[in-house]
Amino acid sequence: MxxxxxxxxxxxxxxxxxxxxxxxxxxxxxxxxxxxxxxxxxxxxxxxxxxxxxxxxxxxxxxxxxxxxxxxxxxxxxxxxxxxxxxxxxxxxxxxxxxxxxxxxxxxFYHKGERVSKDSATISNTYLDSSGKVISIDDMKDGVDYYLNDAxxxxxxxxxxxxxxxxxxxxxxxxxxxxxxxxxxxxxxxxxxxxxxxxxxxxx
Missing domain, CATH: 2.60.40.10 (Immunoglobulins)
Structure with a gap:
Protein backbone atom coordinates (compact mmCIF):
# COMPACT_ATOMS: atom_id res chain seq x y z
CA MET A 1 0.00 0.00 0.00
CA PHE A 109 -25.69 -11.31 32.74
CA TYR A 110 -25.03 -8.45 35.17
CA HIS A 111 -21.86 -7.04 36.70
CA LYS A 112 -21.35 -5.00 39.85
CA GLY A 113 -19.57 -1.80 38.88
CA GLU A 114 -19.31 1.59 40.55
CA ARG A 115 -20.76 1.86 44.06
CA VAL A 116 -23.74 4.21 44.31
CA SER A 117 -26.31 5.34 46.87
CA LYS A 118 -30.04 5.88 46.53
CA ASP A 119 -29.53 9.65 46.18
CA SER A 120 -27.26 9.33 43.14
CA ALA A 121 -29.33 6.70 41.29
CA THR A 122 -31.10 7.60 38.03
CA ILE A 123 -33.93 5.91 36.17
CA SER A 124 -31.87 5.45 32.99
CA ASN A 125 -29.43 2.99 34.61
CA THR A 126 -29.71 -0.52 36.04
CA TYR A 127 -28.57 -1.17 39.60
CA LEU A 128 -27.67 -4.22 41.64
CA ASP A 129 -27.78 -4.94 45.35
CA SER A 130 -24.89 -6.48 47.31
CA SER A 131 -25.88 -9.98 46.18
CA GLY A 132 -25.81 -8.99 42.50
CA LYS A 133 -29.58 -8.97 41.95
CA VAL A 134 -31.27 -6.21 39.94
CA ILE A 135 -33.08 -3.72 42.15
CA SER A 136 -35.43 -0.90 41.24
CA ILE A 137 -34.93 2.63 42.48
CA ASP A 138 -38.21 2.43 44.38
CA ASP A 139 -36.87 -0.46 46.46
CA MET A 140 -33.59 1.26 47.36
CA LYS A 141 -33.02 2.26 50.98
CA ASP A 142 -31.13 5.17 52.46
CA GLY A 143 -27.66 4.41 53.82
CA VAL A 144 -27.27 1.21 51.80
CA ASP A 145 -24.66 0.73 49.06
CA TYR A 146 -25.76 -0.39 45.61
CA TYR A 147 -23.83 -0.97 42.40
CA LEU A 148 -24.15 0.30 38.86
CA ASN A 149 -24.60 -2.53 36.37
CA ASP A 150 -21.75 -2.04 33.87
CA ALA A 151 -21.85 -5.46 32.18
Missing part, protein backbone atom coordinates in the same frame (compact mmCIF):
# COMPACT_ATOMS: atom_id res chain seq x y z
CA UNK A 2 1.16 3.61 -0.44
CA UNK A 3 1.58 3.97 3.33
CA UNK A 4 3.58 0.78 3.74
CA UNK A 5 2.69 -2.55 5.28
CA UNK A 6 -0.31 -2.40 7.63
CA UNK A 7 0.56 -5.30 9.90
CA UNK A 8 -2.71 -5.17 11.84
CA UNK A 9 -4.58 -6.18 8.67
CA UNK A 10 -2.18 -8.91 7.54
CA UNK A 11 -3.04 -12.59 7.82
CA UNK A 12 -0.66 -15.50 7.60
CA UNK A 13 -0.74 -19.20 8.20
CA UNK A 14 -0.32 -22.61 6.62
CA UNK A 15 -2.39 -25.70 5.94
CA UNK A 16 -1.51 -29.01 7.59
CA UNK A 17 -3.15 -31.51 5.24
CA UNK A 18 -2.82 -34.28 7.83
CA UNK A 19 -5.28 -32.44 10.09
CA UNK A 20 -8.04 -31.81 7.54
CA UNK A 21 -11.32 -33.28 8.83
CA UNK A 22 -9.88 -34.20 12.25
CA UNK A 23 -11.61 -31.65 14.55
CA UNK A 24 -8.23 -30.17 15.46
CA UNK A 25 -9.03 -26.68 16.77
CA UNK A 26 -6.36 -24.75 18.67
CA UNK A 27 -5.82 -21.13 19.65
CA UNK A 28 -2.40 -20.32 18.19
CA UNK A 29 -2.20 -16.53 18.49
CA UNK A 30 -3.05 -14.07 21.29
CA UNK A 31 -1.46 -10.61 21.19
CA UNK A 32 -2.77 -7.22 22.26
CA UNK A 33 -1.77 -3.57 22.39
CA UNK A 34 -3.44 -0.88 24.50
CA UNK A 35 -3.88 2.82 23.89
CA UNK A 36 -5.52 5.29 26.28
CA UNK A 37 -9.11 4.34 25.45
CA UNK A 38 -8.65 1.64 22.80
CA UNK A 39 -7.33 -1.89 22.89
CA UNK A 40 -6.27 -3.90 19.84
CA UNK A 41 -6.41 -7.69 20.07
CA UNK A 42 -4.97 -10.05 17.45
CA UNK A 43 -6.00 -13.65 17.86
CA UNK A 44 -5.83 -16.73 15.69
CA UNK A 45 -7.13 -20.25 15.36
CA UNK A 46 -5.85 -23.34 13.64
CA UNK A 47 -9.23 -24.88 12.84
CA UNK A 48 -9.77 -28.13 10.96
CA UNK A 49 -13.41 -29.16 11.20
CA UNK A 50 -15.05 -32.50 10.49
CA UNK A 51 -17.35 -33.03 7.51
CA UNK A 52 -20.77 -31.40 8.04
CA UNK A 53 -19.41 -29.57 11.09
CA UNK A 54 -18.42 -25.96 11.54
CA UNK A 55 -17.73 -23.07 13.89
CA UNK A 56 -20.75 -20.84 14.33
CA UNK A 57 -19.13 -18.39 16.72
CA UNK A 58 -16.10 -17.70 18.91
CA UNK A 59 -16.96 -15.93 22.16
CA UNK A 60 -14.55 -14.16 24.51
CA UNK A 61 -15.80 -13.97 28.10
CA UNK A 62 -13.93 -11.36 30.20
CA UNK A 63 -13.76 -12.08 33.94
CA UNK A 64 -12.52 -9.74 36.66
CA UNK A 65 -12.61 -9.99 40.46
CA UNK A 66 -16.40 -9.43 40.42
CA UNK A 67 -17.11 -12.22 37.93
CA UNK A 68 -18.16 -12.10 34.28
CA UNK A 69 -17.75 -8.50 33.11
CA UNK A 70 -18.18 -8.52 29.33
CA UNK A 71 -18.55 -10.80 26.32
CA UNK A 72 -17.27 -10.34 22.77
CA UNK A 73 -18.95 -12.34 19.98
CA UNK A 74 -17.09 -13.25 16.78
CA UNK A 75 -19.61 -14.62 14.29
CA UNK A 76 -20.31 -14.62 10.57
CA UNK A 77 -16.82 -15.52 9.37
CA UNK A 78 -16.49 -17.78 6.34
CA UNK A 79 -13.50 -19.46 7.96
CA UNK A 80 -11.99 -19.28 11.44
CA UNK A 81 -8.69 -20.71 10.29
CA UNK A 82 -6.32 -17.73 10.44
CA UNK A 83 -5.52 -14.59 12.41
CA UNK A 84 -7.98 -11.78 13.13
CA UNK A 85 -7.78 -8.33 14.70
CA UNK A 86 -10.44 -6.82 16.96
CA UNK A 87 -10.71 -3.30 18.40
CA UNK A 88 -12.27 -2.55 21.79
CA UNK A 89 -13.22 0.90 23.06
CA UNK A 90 -12.34 0.92 26.76
CA UNK A 91 -14.23 2.53 29.65
CA UNK A 92 -17.56 2.81 27.81
CA UNK A 93 -20.35 0.55 26.56
CA UNK A 94 -22.50 0.48 23.45
CA UNK A 95 -19.71 1.40 21.01
CA UNK A 96 -19.44 -2.09 19.49
CA UNK A 97 -22.45 -4.37 19.08
CA UNK A 98 -20.20 -7.42 19.38
CA UNK A 99 -19.14 -6.40 22.90
CA UNK A 100 -22.15 -6.84 25.18
CA UNK A 101 -23.68 -8.45 28.27
CA UNK A 102 -24.76 -11.78 26.74
CA UNK A 103 -22.84 -14.99 27.39
CA UNK A 104 -22.15 -17.84 24.97
CA UNK A 105 -25.77 -19.02 25.33
CA UNK A 106 -27.08 -15.47 24.67
CA UNK A 107 -28.23 -15.19 28.28
CA UNK A 108 -28.07 -11.71 29.80
CA UNK A 152 -20.45 -5.25 28.67
CA UNK A 153 -17.76 -2.69 29.55
CA UNK A 154 -14.00 -3.32 29.53
CA UNK A 155 -11.93 -0.86 31.54
CA UNK A 156 -8.36 0.31 31.09
CA UNK A 157 -5.70 -0.67 33.65
CA UNK A 158 -7.51 -3.88 34.58
CA UNK A 159 -6.48 -7.52 34.48
CA UNK A 160 -9.01 -9.90 32.91
CA UNK A 161 -9.09 -13.65 32.59
CA UNK A 162 -10.55 -14.40 29.17
CA UNK A 163 -12.40 -17.62 28.54
CA UNK A 164 -12.34 -18.34 24.80
CA UNK A 165 -15.27 -20.51 23.69
CA UNK A 166 -15.43 -22.02 20.20
CA UNK A 167 -19.00 -23.05 19.38
CA UNK A 168 -18.65 -26.18 17.29
CA UNK A 169 -21.90 -27.10 15.52
CA UNK A 170 -23.44 -29.50 13.08
CA UNK A 171 -24.36 -28.00 9.70
CA UNK A 172 -27.77 -28.66 8.15
CA UNK A 173 -28.71 -29.30 4.53
CA UNK A 174 -29.20 -25.54 3.95
CA UNK A 175 -25.75 -24.71 5.35
CA UNK A 176 -27.31 -23.47 8.58
CA UNK A 177 -25.78 -24.08 12.00
CA UNK A 178 -27.81 -26.43 14.20
CA UNK A 179 -27.51 -24.78 17.63
CA UNK A 180 -29.07 -27.79 19.39
CA UNK A 181 -26.06 -29.85 18.33
CA UNK A 182 -23.35 -27.56 19.69
CA UNK A 183 -20.28 -28.52 21.69
CA UNK A 184 -17.94 -26.01 23.33
CA UNK A 185 -14.17 -26.03 22.90
CA UNK A 186 -12.60 -23.85 25.61
CA UNK A 187 -9.28 -22.12 26.22
CA UNK A 188 -8.07 -19.38 28.60
CA UNK A 189 -5.79 -16.35 28.26
CA UNK A 190 -4.90 -13.27 30.32
CA UNK A 191 -5.78 -9.79 29.06
CA UNK A 192 -4.24 -6.78 30.80
CA UNK A 193 -5.54 -3.43 29.54
CA UNK A 194 -2.48 -1.52 30.70
CA UNK A 195 -0.12 0.36 28.39
CA UNK A 196 2.95 -0.48 30.49
CA UNK A 197 3.68 -3.83 28.83
CA UNK A 198 2.48 -3.09 25.30
CA UNK A 199 5.65 -4.11 23.51
CA UNK A 200 5.92 -7.33 25.48
CA UNK A 201 2.33 -8.54 25.06
CA UNK A 202 2.13 -7.66 21.38
CA UNK A 203 5.43 -9.32 20.43
CA UNK A 204 5.15 -12.49 22.54
Missing amino acids: PYGLLREFSQDGYIDFKKIGTKSIELNSWRYYNYENTSTLTWGLEAYTEPNKGISEVVFLFYDNQGLAAAYHNSGKISYNGKFTEYFTLNTSGTNYKLNNKNEKNEI GTIYSNCLYLVKIIVKYCSIGVLDEYIEDETSYIEDFRWYWTNTMFNDYYYST
Whole structure:
Protein backbone atom coordinates (compact mmCIF):
# COMPACT_ATOMS: atom_id res chain seq x y z
CA MET A 1 0.00 0.00 0.00
CA PRO A 2 1.16 3.61 -0.44
CA TYR A 3 1.58 3.97 3.33
CA GLY A 4 3.58 0.78 3.74
CA LEU A 5 2.69 -2.55 5.28
CA LEU A 6 -0.31 -2.40 7.63
CA ARG A 7 0.56 -5.30 9.90
CA GLU A 8 -2.71 -5.17 11.84
CA PHE A 9 -4.58 -6.18 8.67
CA SER A 10 -2.18 -8.91 7.54
CA GLN A 11 -3.04 -12.59 7.82
CA ASP A 12 -0.66 -15.50 7.60
CA GLY A 13 -0.74 -19.20 8.20
CA TYR A 14 -0.32 -22.61 6.62
CA ILE A 15 -2.39 -25.70 5.94
CA ASP A 16 -1.51 -29.01 7.59
CA PHE A 17 -3.15 -31.51 5.24
CA LYS A 18 -2.82 -34.28 7.83
CA LYS A 19 -5.28 -32.44 10.09
CA ILE A 20 -8.04 -31.81 7.54
CA GLY A 21 -11.32 -33.28 8.83
CA THR A 22 -9.88 -34.20 12.25
CA LYS A 23 -11.61 -31.65 14.55
CA SER A 24 -8.23 -30.17 15.46
CA ILE A 25 -9.03 -26.68 16.77
CA GLU A 26 -6.36 -24.75 18.67
CA LEU A 27 -5.82 -21.13 19.65
CA ASN A 28 -2.40 -20.32 18.19
CA SER A 29 -2.20 -16.53 18.49
CA TRP A 30 -3.05 -14.07 21.29
CA ARG A 31 -1.46 -10.61 21.19
CA TYR A 32 -2.77 -7.22 22.26
CA TYR A 33 -1.77 -3.57 22.39
CA ASN A 34 -3.44 -0.88 24.50
CA TYR A 35 -3.88 2.82 23.89
CA GLU A 36 -5.52 5.29 26.28
CA ASN A 37 -9.11 4.34 25.45
CA THR A 38 -8.65 1.64 22.80
CA SER A 39 -7.33 -1.89 22.89
CA THR A 40 -6.27 -3.90 19.84
CA LEU A 41 -6.41 -7.69 20.07
CA THR A 42 -4.97 -10.05 17.45
CA TRP A 43 -6.00 -13.65 17.86
CA GLY A 44 -5.83 -16.73 15.69
CA LEU A 45 -7.13 -20.25 15.36
CA GLU A 46 -5.85 -23.34 13.64
CA ALA A 47 -9.23 -24.88 12.84
CA TYR A 48 -9.77 -28.13 10.96
CA THR A 49 -13.41 -29.16 11.20
CA GLU A 50 -15.05 -32.50 10.49
CA PRO A 51 -17.35 -33.03 7.51
CA ASN A 52 -20.77 -31.40 8.04
CA LYS A 53 -19.41 -29.57 11.09
CA GLY A 54 -18.42 -25.96 11.54
CA ILE A 55 -17.73 -23.07 13.89
CA SER A 56 -20.75 -20.84 14.33
CA GLU A 57 -19.13 -18.39 16.72
CA VAL A 58 -16.10 -17.70 18.91
CA VAL A 59 -16.96 -15.93 22.16
CA PHE A 60 -14.55 -14.16 24.51
CA LEU A 61 -15.80 -13.97 28.10
CA PHE A 62 -13.93 -11.36 30.20
CA TYR A 63 -13.76 -12.08 33.94
CA ASP A 64 -12.52 -9.74 36.66
CA ASN A 65 -12.61 -9.99 40.46
CA GLN A 66 -16.40 -9.43 40.42
CA GLY A 67 -17.11 -12.22 37.93
CA LEU A 68 -18.16 -12.10 34.28
CA ALA A 69 -17.75 -8.50 33.11
CA ALA A 70 -18.18 -8.52 29.33
CA ALA A 71 -18.55 -10.80 26.32
CA TYR A 72 -17.27 -10.34 22.77
CA HIS A 73 -18.95 -12.34 19.98
CA ASN A 74 -17.09 -13.25 16.78
CA SER A 75 -19.61 -14.62 14.29
CA GLY A 76 -20.31 -14.62 10.57
CA LYS A 77 -16.82 -15.52 9.37
CA ILE A 78 -16.49 -17.78 6.34
CA SER A 79 -13.50 -19.46 7.96
CA TYR A 80 -11.99 -19.28 11.44
CA ASN A 81 -8.69 -20.71 10.29
CA GLY A 82 -6.32 -17.73 10.44
CA LYS A 83 -5.52 -14.59 12.41
CA PHE A 84 -7.98 -11.78 13.13
CA THR A 85 -7.78 -8.33 14.70
CA GLU A 86 -10.44 -6.82 16.96
CA TYR A 87 -10.71 -3.30 18.40
CA PHE A 88 -12.27 -2.55 21.79
CA THR A 89 -13.22 0.90 23.06
CA LEU A 90 -12.34 0.92 26.76
CA ASN A 91 -14.23 2.53 29.65
CA THR A 92 -17.56 2.81 27.81
CA SER A 93 -20.35 0.55 26.56
CA GLY A 94 -22.50 0.48 23.45
CA THR A 95 -19.71 1.40 21.01
CA ASN A 96 -19.44 -2.09 19.49
CA TYR A 97 -22.45 -4.37 19.08
CA LYS A 98 -20.20 -7.42 19.38
CA LEU A 99 -19.14 -6.40 22.90
CA ASN A 100 -22.15 -6.84 25.18
CA ASN A 101 -23.68 -8.45 28.27
CA LYS A 102 -24.76 -11.78 26.74
CA ASN A 103 -22.84 -14.99 27.39
CA GLU A 104 -22.15 -17.84 24.97
CA LYS A 105 -25.77 -19.02 25.33
CA ASN A 106 -27.08 -15.47 24.67
CA GLU A 107 -28.23 -15.19 28.28
CA ILE A 108 -28.07 -11.71 29.80
CA PHE A 109 -25.69 -11.31 32.74
CA TYR A 110 -25.03 -8.45 35.17
CA HIS A 111 -21.86 -7.04 36.70
CA LYS A 112 -21.35 -5.00 39.85
CA GLY A 113 -19.57 -1.80 38.88
CA GLU A 114 -19.31 1.59 40.55
CA ARG A 115 -20.76 1.86 44.06
CA VAL A 116 -23.74 4.21 44.31
CA SER A 117 -26.31 5.34 46.87
CA LYS A 118 -30.04 5.88 46.53
CA ASP A 119 -29.53 9.65 46.18
CA SER A 120 -27.26 9.33 43.14
CA ALA A 121 -29.33 6.70 41.29
CA THR A 122 -31.10 7.60 38.03
CA ILE A 123 -33.93 5.91 36.17
CA SER A 124 -31.87 5.45 32.99
CA ASN A 125 -29.43 2.99 34.61
CA THR A 126 -29.71 -0.52 36.04
CA TYR A 127 -28.57 -1.17 39.60
CA LEU A 128 -27.67 -4.22 41.64
CA ASP A 129 -27.78 -4.94 45.35
CA SER A 130 -24.89 -6.48 47.31
CA SER A 131 -25.88 -9.98 46.18
CA GLY A 132 -25.81 -8.99 42.50
CA LYS A 133 -29.58 -8.97 41.95
CA VAL A 134 -31.27 -6.21 39.94
CA ILE A 135 -33.08 -3.72 42.15
CA SER A 136 -35.43 -0.90 41.24
CA ILE A 137 -34.93 2.63 42.48
CA ASP A 138 -38.21 2.43 44.38
CA ASP A 139 -36.87 -0.46 46.46
CA MET A 140 -33.59 1.26 47.36
CA LYS A 141 -33.02 2.26 50.98
CA ASP A 142 -31.13 5.17 52.46
CA GLY A 143 -27.66 4.41 53.82
CA VAL A 144 -27.27 1.21 51.80
CA ASP A 145 -24.66 0.73 49.06
CA TYR A 146 -25.76 -0.39 45.61
CA TYR A 147 -23.83 -0.97 42.40
CA LEU A 148 -24.15 0.30 38.86
CA ASN A 149 -24.60 -2.53 36.37
CA ASP A 150 -21.75 -2.04 33.87
CA ALA A 151 -21.85 -5.46 32.18
CA GLY A 152 -20.45 -5.25 28.67
CA THR A 153 -17.76 -2.69 29.55
CA ILE A 154 -14.00 -3.32 29.53
CA TYR A 155 -11.93 -0.86 31.54
CA SER A 156 -8.36 0.31 31.09
CA ASN A 157 -5.70 -0.67 33.65
CA CYS A 158 -7.51 -3.88 34.58
CA LEU A 159 -6.48 -7.52 34.48
CA TYR A 160 -9.01 -9.90 32.91
CA LEU A 161 -9.09 -13.65 32.59
CA VAL A 162 -10.55 -14.40 29.17
CA LYS A 163 -12.40 -17.62 28.54
CA ILE A 164 -12.34 -18.34 24.80
CA ILE A 165 -15.27 -20.51 23.69
CA VAL A 166 -15.43 -22.02 20.20
CA LYS A 167 -19.00 -23.05 19.38
CA TYR A 168 -18.65 -26.18 17.29
CA CYS A 169 -21.90 -27.10 15.52
CA SER A 170 -23.44 -29.50 13.08
CA ILE A 171 -24.36 -28.00 9.70
CA GLY A 172 -27.77 -28.66 8.15
CA VAL A 173 -28.71 -29.30 4.53
CA LEU A 174 -29.20 -25.54 3.95
CA ASP A 175 -25.75 -24.71 5.35
CA GLU A 176 -27.31 -23.47 8.58
CA TYR A 177 -25.78 -24.08 12.00
CA ILE A 178 -27.81 -26.43 14.20
CA GLU A 179 -27.51 -24.78 17.63
CA ASP A 180 -29.07 -27.79 19.39
CA GLU A 181 -26.06 -29.85 18.33
CA THR A 182 -23.35 -27.56 19.69
CA SER A 183 -20.28 -28.52 21.69
CA TYR A 184 -17.94 -26.01 23.33
CA ILE A 185 -14.17 -26.03 22.90
CA GLU A 186 -12.60 -23.85 25.61
CA ASP A 187 -9.28 -22.12 26.22
CA PHE A 188 -8.07 -19.38 28.60
CA ARG A 189 -5.79 -16.35 28.26
CA TRP A 190 -4.90 -13.27 30.32
CA TYR A 191 -5.78 -9.79 29.06
CA TRP A 192 -4.24 -6.78 30.80
CA THR A 193 -5.54 -3.43 29.54
CA ASN A 194 -2.48 -1.52 30.70
CA THR A 195 -0.12 0.36 28.39
CA MET A 196 2.95 -0.48 30.49
CA PHE A 197 3.68 -3.83 28.83
CA ASN A 198 2.48 -3.09 25.30
CA ASP A 199 5.65 -4.11 23.51
CA TYR A 200 5.92 -7.33 25.48
CA TYR A 201 2.33 -8.54 25.06
CA TYR A 202 2.13 -7.66 21.38
CA SER A 203 5.43 -9.32 20.43
CA THR A 204 5.15 -12.49 22.54
